[in-house]
């Protein structure tokens with residue numbers, strides 16, 4: 001077997017994208033309620049104004065604001081009531097100076113009125129007259145036509161992940177179905193003679209499958225579907241059989257373990273045993289995650305993630321999440337914050353280092369403290385809030401320095 005030829009993260013990402021230029025996830029149409037957390041495959045443009053009419057935000061009298069000027073408790077303005085607007089109905093009343101029309105909250109403002117005086121600031125003196133006790137300005141207590149959403153406005157952009165509030169906006173403009181990308185389908189294979197599942201008996205020498213679970217959870221978190229999650233022994237034929245199935249059922253296959261160069265590390269040969277370009281990245285200058293493999297088999301993307309649990313997760317975030325974003329033009333902002341480093345950290349120049357940290361607020365400032373541990377320890381991740389990225393040309397970070405912390 002070849003020993004790995006380490007490339008930079010940028011080079012590896014470029015190869016990945018170039019080798020899957022034509023691979024796009026199919027688009028499907030779903031009811032808006034089923035679009036929650038899915039990624040939009042179309043721009044949503046409103047073909048109506050919201051609201052479609054000037055609309056009162058209070059119960060009161062629609063008036064010309066100029067008629068209230070100078071009015072107060074001791075010197076009210078007196079206006080003639082010329083009608084009433086019914087909820088949910090059109091009105092063709094036109095208001096002139098000196099006139100008022102009763103409108104309920106959400107009711108249509110009659111033409112000529114530019115404001116609404118609340119009933120508690122007015123008094124009905126008789127059938128036809130009100131006293132206005134307060135001066136109001138134009139636009140007070142109403143929403144103008146199109147104030148919320150304008151006809152022709154871009155309401156939601158292609159590539160946006162749909163939130164509950166987006167579904168409200170879609171309902172407001174009368175859209176009941178939207179086009180979204182199909183969820184990317186993943187097949188997760190954990191390899192190793194030592195790997196057992198949660199419910200199996202833990203004999204000495206065996207370890208429980210962590211990667212199958214943490215990777216499946218990450219897949220769900222980014223909106224993907226886990227077709228299956230399996231444990232396979234270090235046996236080429238068994239792995240080959242499982243891969244055939246994985247490649248036919250999913251878009252992306254993740255194999256954790258066996259990425260290195262030991263005698264029983266079969267992932268490299270496995271990816272190369274299919275009728276395609278095979279492995280195009282083996283070794284990346286990233287810490288942790290150096291033995292990462294990326295390849296193409298039967299037209300599908302295959303990631304050989306290092307077996308160490310922290311490495312597998314970091315490599316997933318750096319490459320698999322990046323790949324998904326490219327496949328669906330996904331535009332989500334990366335969740336991060338700025339924090340002051342509370343310690344000096346040394347890194348290995350030549351490698352992009354992912355250093356786990358915890359965050360703590362003291363005197364109104366946010367401090368990051370590094371967590372140290374081996375990449376084989378899952379608690380290194382579960383105890384941390386996020387990580388900092390130390391670039392390959394840097395030697396580390398200095399106490400007191402401000403850095404971006406990326407949330408896990």
Ligand SMILES: Nc1nc2c(c(=O)[nH]1)N[C@H]1C(S)=C(S)[C@@H](COP(=O)(O)OP(=O)(O)OC[C@H]3O[C@@H](n4cnc5c(N)ncnc54)[C@H](O)[C@@H]3O)O[C@H]1N2
Nearest residue numbers: 190208209210211212257258259260265305306307308311
């Ligand atoms: N001679 C060299 N040896 C190693 C190198 C190297 O450059 N030269 N790199 C080391 C680094 S760094 C890593 S990372 C590992 C990657 O190894 P593999 O991807 O081949 O993974 P395994 O050997 O199968 O496992 C490594 C470790 O992780 C445990 N593991 C595996 N799968 C799981 C799982 N699903 N859940 C929990 N833990 C898992 C496994 O038991 C091992 O302890 O290679 C180094 N070696």
Ligand code: MOO
Nearest residue numbers: 288289290311375
């Ligand atoms: O690359 Mo390994 O992932 O450092 O433990």
